[in-house]
Amino acid sequence: MSDVRWLSAEEQQVWRAFMTAVTKFTEHLDRQLQRDSGMPMAYYEILVALSEAPERALRMSELASVCHSSRSRLSHAVARLEKEGWVERRACPSDRRGSIAALTDVGFRVLGQAAAGHVTAVREHLFDVLTPEQLRSLAEISRAVDAGLTAECAKVRREEFADL
Known part of the structure; x- marks a missing residue:
């Protein structure tokens, strides 16, 4: 394993600080949504994605992609959201x-109620604790990490399709 580029002591500290912050932040948001709205963050993200889609509806495969979820995990979540009356599933005409998963009027109202507490938590624990310069840096860093992972995912997909 001599070709492994091990992390330096400083890189280890950055990595662990990053993972701790992301984990704590995500757990806090999930707890806040569960406490105030009775839904996990994954369900909130599905409702948001549908609310931003044309006619508040998306094909299940597209919704899975937007939510960075497997199709089976998304299908299970949508089934739970259907039971709540927040989402309805219908056949794709084409x-x-x-x-297609579609956000119901009830789901849209529930999302609106949940959004206030969620945005407050995001503001208090992300935007309010960073300076404008740190926010710009965070945006740049996030875009760089996303671009690298997007390129890697595209490469893996091309390799998978080449094997077919």
Whole structure:
């Protein structure tokens, strides 16, 4: 394993600080949504994605992609959201094998109620603790990490399709 580029002591500290901050922040947001709105953050993200889509509806495969979720995990979550009356699933008119998830009026109202507490938590624990310069740096860093992972995912997909 001599070709492994081990992390330096400073890189280890940055990595651990980053992971701790992301984990604590995500857990805090999830607890806040559960406490105030009775839903986990994953359900909130699904409702947000649908609320921003044309006609508040997306094909399930597209919704899975937008939410960075597996299709099976998303299907389970949408089934739970259907039971709450927040989402309805219907057949895709252009492809009988596909289905569409649509945000109901009730789901849109629930999302609106949940959004206030969620945005307050995000503001208090992210935006309010950083300076404008740190926010700009965080945006640049986030875009760089996202771009690197997006490129890696595209490369993996090309390799997977090459094997077919």
